[in-house]
Amino acid sequence: MAKFQGGGTKSSTGTEVKNAIMTGVSYMLPFVIAGAVIMGIARIGASMYGIDNIWDASHEQAASLVVQMLHKFDGFGGLALSLMLPIVAGYISFAIANKPGIAPGMVGGLLASNLGTGFLGALAAGFVAGYVVRLLTAKVKLPRSLASAGPIFILPVGGTLLTCIIMAFVIGTPLAALNRGMEAWLLAMSGTNKIILAAVVGGMVGFDLGGPVNKAAVTTAMALLASGIYDPNTAAQVAIIIPPIGLGVASLIWKHRFPESLQEAGKASTLMGLIGVSEGAIPFALANPKIIVINVVGTATGAAMAVGLGAVNHAPISGFYGWLAVDGWPIYILSIAVGSAIVALGSLLVFRQSNITNTKEEKAVAPAPKFKVSR
Incomplete structure (x- = not known):
């Protein structure tokens, strides 16, 4: 029987959590920067035409080809920013469980976005995916002839499924409620x-x-x-x-x-x-x-x-x-x-x-x- 490798080196829990978050944020930042700069180009260009809402869908059919292009640019930037939650979750999981953790983490981060749990949900998804994959790595044993299938089949499939189940049925609902509560409180604040x-x-x-x-x-x-x-x-x-x-x-x-x-x-x-x-x-x-x-x-x-x-x-x-x-x-x-x-x-x-x-x-x-x- 053989075990397949998926986890990283051991460290204290506090250090591991901190390093995982920093890893996730460091991989997320290029997407954020790319999206922000591209959106900036679009919005600065649009301001020259007196347009302050270039993201509005009506500009897709604008008479000016330049305005249409700027609308597309703003969409490109928004697309890059939309990857923020999957990327931060995927690479938090990567920091904990190495490459087999990327797919479960990214899918968990995308699910967090769909569930309305926001950034906190993405952080949770990253840690859930990382530790689920690490647990599978330690516990699942395969015959040597099938050991190579672990990192490309057992870990991504099992890790993704378990992560999504935990997110959807265990922690997703309370995190979404917390997120909505913070939203309601802040939206009520004015002046x-x-x-x-x-x-x-x-x-x-x-x-x-x-x-x-x-x-x-x-x-x-x-x-x-x-x-x-x-x-x-x-x-x-x-x-x-x-x-x-x-x-x-x-x-x-x-x-x-x-x-x-x-x-x-x-x-x-x-x-x-x-x-x-x-x-x-x-x-x-x-x-x-x-x-x-x-x-x-x-x-x-x-x-x-x-x-x-x-x-x-x-x-x-x-x-x-x-x-x-x-x-x-x-x-x-x-x-x-x-x-x-x-x-x-x-x-x-x-x-x-x-x-x-x-x-x-x-x-x-x-x-x-x-x-x-x-x-």
């Missing part, structure tokens, strides 16, 4: 309440720069985004980039206020902010935690301003390549600029060269974070 919600989400995102508070706000925003509720996502995506841009710009303009180590970190921070990576501001927070208060004020203000003035970001993308795809993008960019300015000017109250010496130990603290390409 000042909506602005307060945006400020809270923005402040949470700016608090720990990629830590658990940040992740809680961003994950909730993404969960609601899949249900067509955009205000929390708009607030989160504005807030993600304000601290790294604000602190990076401050360290470039007022160099004498910052130690040499943070002057170098500021260059990376500005770039990372522009591409939507909040961790670029971490070296500044490590060097002087007082800046966290400034970050929270700046992100809360920028997020509340964007939502309050009517900007709407339809995609979970914060980098500059998605800004022009936002409804009300001038307001969106202005809100980012205002929040970044608050952080930049506020940093002058925290960082003073006279209080910071350029010792060797200090230069070794909080190097600029690096990102790398992985599988």
Whole structure:
């Protein structure tokens, strides 16, 4: 009898869960970026013709071939974004169970979308598929002559069927109800309440720069985004980039206020902010935690301003390549600029060269974070 290989190396549960989510998100982002940029091209082009709803089906029969083409482009971008849930679920499962987990995870993610469970359902589908496939890998034994059929038949078929059964009959209904409950609550919020919600989400995102508070706000925003509720996502995506841009710009303009180590970190921070990576501001927070208060004020203000003035970001993308795809993008960019300015000017109250010496130990603290390409 032989077992077939499908799982990865063992690690602690917490580390495995974190790595699985990060893997799913990293594989999802190219689809999101591609979709957002293509939709941006379509909507910017349409604005030149005075059209602000290029996605409307009526433009498919427009007199202008250019408008028809732009309508198609917007559809192409939407198609790429529609793969968000299957991809994130498929690659969460892949991180847990290797290649045999991809098909069950993707089908589970697609089912999550159809069941109305949103992003949370896709996360659940990814973990269910991964652990189901891992269990099948460990428990199912075949004769050696049939062992090669396991990865291409038993695991994808059995894994997909079991994942769909669990999603449809066990966890799909309560997750869908939770999603509808969050929808109803947020849809009931208007006026000042909506602005307060945006400020809270923005402040949470700016608090720990990629830590658990940040992740809680961003994950909730993404969960609601899949249900067509955009205000929390708009607030989160504005807030993600304000601290790294604000602190990076401050360290470039007022160099004498910052130690040499943070002057170098500021260059990376500005770039990372522009591409939507909040961790670029971490070296500044490590060097002087007082800046966290400034970050929270700046992100809360920028997020509340964007939502309050009517900007709407339809995609979970914060980098500059998605800004022009936002409804009300001038307001969106202005809100980012205002929040970044608050952080930049506020940093002058925290960082003073006279209080910071350029010792060797200090230069070794909080190097600029690096990102790398992985599988």
